[in-house]
Amino acid sequence: MANYSEVFKELAKSFAVANIRFPNLKAVVLAQWMLESGRGHSMLAIKHLNFGGLKWRDEMQGFATPVDYTDFANEGDMYCGFNSVDAFINGYWHFLGRSPYAGWEAHANDPEAFINFIATIYCPSNEDYSENVLSLIPEAVALLQQSGEVAVFSSVSTTSRYKVRFYSGDYLVRQKAANADKCICYVEHHFNSAGPTANYALVVVAKNASLTTINWGMRYAKAVASLLGTAVFAPASPWPGVAIGGIDGRGNGNLLYAEMPAILLEPLFVSNPKQAAQLKQATWQEALAKILADSICEFFPDGGLVAFSIGHKGKTSNPTDCGAAVHGGGYECEYAELVLKKAATLLEREAC
Numbered sequence: 001m002a003n004y005s006e007v008f009k010e011l012a013k014s015f016a017v018a019n020i021r022f023p024n025l026k027a028v029v030l031a032q033w034m035l036e037s038g039r040g041h042s043m044l045a046i047k048h049l050n051f052g053g054l055k056w057r058d059e060m061q062g063f064a065t066p067v068d069y070t071d072f073a074n075e076g077d078m079y080c081g082f083n084s085v086d087a088f089i090n091g092y093w094h095f096l097g098r099s100p101y102a103g104w105e106a107h108a109n110d111p112e113a114f115i116n117f118i119a120t121i122y123c124p125s126n127e128d129y130s131e132n133v134l135s136l137i138p139e140a141v142a143l144l145q146q147s148g149e150v151a152v153f154s155s156v157s158t159t160s161r162y163k164v165r166f167y168s169g170d171y172l173v174r175q176k177a178a179n180a181d182k183c184i185c186y187v188e189h190h191f192n193s194a195g196p197t198a199n200y201a202l203v204v205v206a207k208n209a210s211l212t213t214i215n216w217g218m219r220y221a222k223a224v225a226s227l228l229g230t231a232v233f234a235p236a237s238p239w240p241g242v243a244i245g246g247i248d249g250r251g252n253g254n255l256l257y258a259e260m261p262a263i264l265l266e267p268l269f270v271s272n273p274k275q276a277a278q279l280k281q282a283t284w285q286e287a288l289a290k291i292l293a294d295s296i297c298e299f300f301p302d303g304g305l306v307a308f309s310i311g312h313k314g315k316t317s318n319p320t321d322c323g324a325a326v327h328g329g330g331y332e333c334e335y336a337e338l339v340l341k342k343a344a345t346l347l348e349r350e351a352c
């Protein structure tokens with residue numbers, strides 16, 4: 001075993017079993033602490049249980065105490081002092097929760113993307129910082145395993161490119177939250193309703209939609225129509241399947257404020273008995289989910305945080321709304337939720 005200080009071994013033991021929000025980041029974060037603290041031998045680590053070289057910031061009040069410390073370059077400054085290894089673990093995440101690191105969660109599904117993102121803020125003077133941290137990951141993995149980490153750990157090497165988050169509240173609130181999280185794309189799922197024979201596939205995009213958004217919508221609508229043996233919505237525009245700004249403006253406001261490509265899906269009509277019957281079967285739900293997941297993988301190959309919004313469900317202003325009645329029983333939002341959850345599973349397993 002590499003030469004760790006006693007406090008660093010204690011830190012690794014506690015961190016190995018700690019319940020943290022993004023367990024797949026444990027190895028990269030422990031690797032960062034190895035680097036920052038010289039495997040726990042820095043005086044800052046030994047005296048103040050600060051393994052991250054965290055300088056004092058006012059927002060750390062309540063999580064740490066300010067301590068005077070002179071670093072290896074003989075520069076004195078105020079740093080964070082912690083009274084236990086657990087206080088340090090908590091304090092580290094609190095430190096990242098400060099405004100300079102806003103948006104880091106969008107990279108939380110990928111340890112490399114995570115460290116690349118925070119490195120430029122954490123250690124702007126060192127271009128090799130994230131590379132140095134990444135090179136310590138195998139050692140960090142081994143240390144975590146020796147320290148009692150069992151279950152979560154295997155996820156490190158098989159991290160998915162995608163993480164999905166469901167947004168609720170009123171539609172504007174959802175869009176703003178997705179903006180704040182820097183989501184790569186936004187999908188709101190509905191089903192259409194009209195007469196019993198209506199049967200086209202439609203995607204609504206906002207009036208301000210980009211060409212990428214329109215192409216993504218066309219791609220989805222076309223694939224759904226071919227799955228269901230239906231047609232795509234025929235607009236008075238050159239974009240088959242897509243209603244820019246919504247039909248008579250419907251759906252425009254659900255997407256208009258999203259700062260990333262955003263689409264509203266109306267793949268089929270729940271008022272159509274045949275389509276409603278299909279929707280009630282798991283295999284058709286899965287097929288719809290697969291088309292959505294595939295379209296996201298195709299249009300956003302770099303991965304990131306995906307925003308899902310279940311149409312109608314969870315609105316503050318109208319909490320009981322569940323959308324249109326489905327022929328034969330049930331409501332639109334129940335099925336939108338089923339399909340989106342299946343799509344989320346596919347994306348997070350990168351089964352696309």
Ligand SMILES: [Zn+2]
Pocket residue numbers: 190191311312323324332
């Ligand atoms: Zn709807």
